[in-house]
Amino acid sequence: MAKERATIAVYGRECQLETYEVLVAPYSSISWVPGPPVGITYPHAVVGGVSDAGETLFIGRVLHNGTWVVGKIHGTHGVCYIPSKGNVFGYKDFEILVQNHYDSVDISSVSECD
Template sequence: MAQTPFYRWIDSCTTDNDFPCTAYPIGADSSGHNVYVGRTHFEQVLGPVTVVPELKKASLPGNGKEHAIEKYQLLCMNHFQWLPSHDGKVLPGAIQGGYNKDGIPLYIGRVCHEGSWIVGTIHPKYGVCYYPYQGKELSTKQYEALVSHFYQV
């Protein structure tokens, strides 16, 4: 994937690293901890990761479960906005977070589930946003999509 001047991925981040000040927060969990966007390779997929540095936690959905992640890339810079979306729709300026094993682009979404903001994977083919929660992979047809400020819907 090509880098753009509006954002970048910081390599080699772990739950034990110092956290860069340019990391992009998506909101807070139900305990008030900031939640950030990461991505990682997992079982032939490059996909979005939920990162909560105060809890030293990073996780992603996959194969019906929530998976703990130790190493990831972190999304940085603040030229983004969250826009309501649904049914796997890819909005203009949507930020690609990775791809599945067939090379289909996956996009960054977020959902608010039981008071916590959680990073999700928008999968256009299946018309949902997948997200990790309490050890499971959940999905929803209603979510918000991360898009660049420089695009208008």
């Protein structure tokens, strides 16, 4: 039986992980909205992790070759990075995952990145 893996973008390349976490939330508690300008994040954006430099990363998605692909948003870059076929692509036109019901998903209230 094949093992399930998560594919992520790290240091400009696509990596696969055998250990990962999956966000589980009622569909009505989250929404995809157009990405904000560089350096600005929505107060109720869903946090996806932290970079090696300590920057909060948010969950984003882009339309890549006709398919929605989930990736990470670096607020200071104003880019959503996605993995695809061994490479990493950065998109300035992306959507960000936000929380609708403030008690359903653990979020950060960062409003501006340094």
